[in-house]
Amino acid sequence: MKKRTIILLRYTRQNWRMHNEMSNAKGLKGRETRQRLLRVAEREFALHGYHEAKISEIVKKADLTQPAFYLYFSSKEAIYEELVRQFRTGIIDLLESSRIEPGLQQREIAWRVAFVLERILGFLNDNRGLTQIGFIQHPEAEAIKKTIVDIVAGNLRSEQELGYFRKELDMEVVAHSLVGAIDRLTVTQLLTDRLSPKEVARQIVDLFLNGLQIAHAPE
Incomplete structure (x- = not known):
């Protein structure tokens, strides 16, 4: 029972975080987050080139989750x-x-x-x-x-x-x-x-x- 409760809490927290990210993507905070992704991606692409730059590094340096990235851009090519x-x-x-x-x-x-x-x-x-x-x-x-x-x-x-x-x-x-x-x-x-x-x-x-x-x- 305790194990099921812990798993449920983790699942709830993950869903809550994704819900917040989806809600934020639509407002002022979403526009700021999109700009932050663009700034980080600009540095990564300029430094490493398109093929060597990685979405995982972009979201890490932007302090976001990888699913959050896809709320703003459909792919690495799209942000590039x-x-x-x-x-x-x-x-x-x-x-x-x-x-x-x-x-x-x-x-x-x-x-x-x-x-x-x-x-x-x-x-x-x-x-x-x-x-x-x-x-x-x-x-x-x-x-x-x-x-x-x-x-x-x-x-x-x-x-x-x-x-x-x-x-x-x-x-x-x-x-x-x-x-x-x-x-x-x-x-x-x-x-x-x-x-x-x-x-x-x-x-x-x-x-x-x-x-x-x-x-x-x-x-």
Whole structure:
């Protein structure tokens, strides 16, 4: 009788905990728990990659049960794809709001381009886990970069029409070059803490707007 009572108590406690977790999943606490799972998963995927990261480690570090995980995400792939979606949405929203406005003086263009680039690089730097997952690891990373190139090219064409950049330049080529520079400098300079977003932005602006050649005074 005593043994049956202990088993019943354990079963009741487990059911009560699951009931609480299911109830919490629907409210404010549920949203907070979901965000906690995403934060932990972001670190795990960024550090170990998709195949090596484990749901058991994610829930352990999030201080949750494994059944609770499935109240929020149907699988490891589902939470991984949510992180990729967050990266894609964040970078695209930023790029689409980064077109340089009309009415700038020529002397203001370099500063404005540097400001835009610093925001983009700041996003990549501040969201290192998402950057590692969506910009580097994911099988669709190249497709995401192609979308980024398309948006950047559209912005550059608009700015070219405003008279900010030379008319003979192919802005699709410029966009590929610029995104390629952002890609490599993110990996080699930002994520290694060698340079800050501001420093990388200044280097890119100096290269793209001023070039490599030493400026000579007119003869």
